Amino acid sequence: MAEATEIRKLVYLVTGGCGFLGEHVVRMLLQREPRLSELRVFDLHLGPWLEELKTGPVRVTAIQGDVTQAHEVAAAVAGAHVVIHTAGLVDVFGRASPETIYEVNVQGTKNVIEACVQTGTRFLVYTSSMEVVGPNIKGHPFYRGNEDTPYEAVHKHPYPCSKAQAEQLVLEANGREVHGGLPLVTCALRPTGIYGEGHQIMRDFYHQGLRLGGRLFRAIPASVEHGRVYVGNVAWMHVLVARELQRQAALLGGQVYFCYDESPYKSYEDFNMEFLGPCGLRLVETRLLVPYWLLMLLAALNALLQWLLRPLLLYAPLLNPYTLAVANTTFTVSTDKARRHFGYEPLFSWEDSRSRTIRWVRAVEGSAP
Numbered sequence: 001m002a003e004a005t006e007i008r009k010l011v012y013l014v015t016g017g018c019g020f021l022g023e024h025v026v027r028m029l030l031q032r033e034p035r036l037s038e039l040r041v042f043d044l045h046l047g048p049w050l051e052e053l054k055t056g057p058v059r060v061t062a063i064q065g066d067v068t069q070a071h072e073v074a075a076a077v078a079g080a081h082v083v084i085h086t087a088g089l090v091d092v093f094g095r096a097s098p099e100t101i102y103e104v105n106v107q108g109t110k111n112v113i114e115a116c117v118q119t120g121t122r123f124l125v126y127t128s129s130m131e132v133v134g135p136n137i138k139g140h141p142f143y144r145g146n147e148d149t150p151y152e153a154v155h156k157h158p159y160p161c162s163k164a165q166a167e168q169l170v171l172e173a174n175g176r177e178v179h180g181g182l183p184l185v186t187c188a189l190r191p192t193g194i195y196g197e198g199h200q201i202m203r204d205f206y207h208q209g210l211r212l213g214g215r216l217f218r219a220i221p222a223s224v225e226h227g228r229v230y231v232g233n234v235a236w237m238h239v240l241v242a243r244e245l246q247r248q249a250a251l252l253g254g255q256v257y258f259c260y261d262e263s264p265y266k267s268y269e270d271f272n273m274e275f276l277g278p279c280g281l282r283l284v285e286t287r288l289l290v291p292y293w294l295l296m297l298l299a300a301l302n303a304l305l306q307w308l309l310r311p312l313l314l315y316a317p318l319l320n321p322y323t324l325a326v327a328n329t330t331f332t333v334s335t336d337k338a339r340r341h342f343g344y345e346p347l348f349s350w351e352d353s354r355s356r357t358i359r360w361v362r363a364v365e366g367s368a369p
């Protein structure tokens with residue numbers, strides 16, 4: 001027991017620690033980072049579940065704060081050894097304005113970097129996204145690519161643009177001198193589409209299927225492959241890279257890593273059916289009924305309605321020209337960079353990831369949409 005407390009000396013800060021991914025990172029750190037003495041969880045909206053974590057050997061400090069406010073970020077970062085910056089505005093549906101998306105994702109990241117520099121925090125892990133690479137606006141497929149695969153990364157949408165800018169800031173900050181004279185060490189993780197317990201879009205599809213009498217209608221050809229990764233494995237990658245960044249700064253500093261695991265390559269809808277199928281939904285083939293041009297028309301109509309209705313109400317359906325383009329473009333990753341650089345192996349097999357997600361969807365069943 002004395003030994004366990006002796007080695008507990010590190011302070012970690014997780015921004016966005018109450019989000020879908022952030023909560024898994026927080027729980028994973030508590031389970032798998034034995035050197036942790038204090039875990040600071042910083043979020044705009046704190047979850048009530050944090051209370052139950054406060055009884056363990058690690059001091060869990062909940063900090064309600066806004067990454068766009070530099071002084072709040074600096075206060076939270078001061079004295080932390082490691083920052084895992086997952087906070088972000090994930091919006092491809094037009095719920096938030098482009099200005100707000102940039103404010104949170106870009107200015108918020110600048111504030112985190114400056115706070116590290118000012119306060120002397122040396123290790124920063126940034127949750128980036130596959131979207132910094134693609135799919136691009138031209139709809140070019142990225143088929144089983146890795147971190148070095150050439151790809152024309154051209155974006156227009158505020159979300160991928162903001163993630164790309166923020167990632168660049170984080171990587172450029174690698175090597176900057178922090179308070180005390182030592183260099184900052186940074187890296188970025190790029191998850192593909194994350195799934196698992198707490199995934200809001202999966203919950204939306206499930207409720208939509210229930211409303212449609214247990215059916216979902218195929219809109220995207222089964223041949224379009226989508227990269228997906230289980231949230232527990234993404235969280236594990238964050239914990240591991242944060243640990244190894246401290247041990248192997250020269251190798252890991254300034255690097256990007258796709259997040260990957262053994263989840264199969266499938267279309268977005270077929271992949272969702274791996275979980276929704278066992279929960280009673282079925283995917284109805286409608287290729288002949290809904291041709292792609294009609295989907296594009298519906299997506300454009302949704303965008304027009306969103307614009308027209310904006311003064312009155314927020315109309316933000318799942319289908320818009322951007323989400324249709326992403327869903328309809330192959331983007332899959334095949335890499336072992338994280339294994340080579342910091343020994344990453346997925347903690348959860350595909351079978352585990354699948355059954356955990358199914359269990360969660362079943363629990364969602366009775367809950368309101």
Ligand SMILES: NC(=O)c1ccc[n+]([C@@H]2O[C@H](COP(=O)([O-])OP(=O)(O)OC[C@H]3O[C@@H](n4cnc5c(N)ncnc54)[C@H](O)[C@@H]3O)[C@@H](O)[C@H]2O)c1
Nearest residue numbers: 016018019020021043044066067086087088129191193194
């Ligand atoms: N969900 C995915 O498929 C996916 C894929 C790749 C990358 N990502 C990235 O992972 C990160 C987490 O995404 P998520 O899916 O868990 O989203 P999420 O919305 O569930 O979590 C984001 C968290 O950030 C917090 N947050 C937002 N604005 C904030 C602010 N101004 N100050 C402080 N906290 C703020 C939110 O309250 C939320 O708890 C994001 O950076 C996102 O870009 C997500």
Ligand SMILES: C[C@@H](CO)CCC[C@@H](C)[C@H]1CC[C@H]2[C@@H]3[C@H](O)C=C4C[C@@H](O)CC[C@]4(C)[C@H]3CC[C@]12C
Nearest residue numbers: 090092129131192193219268318319323324326327
């Ligand atoms: C055409 C519809 C018929 O069923 C299906 C629309 C699905 C879309 C809403 C989603 C398809 C692909 C998703 C994105 C992808 O998984 C990766 C992402 C990266 C991450 O950083 C943020 C979320 C997202 C953009 C994700 C959003 C939802 C999709 C576009």
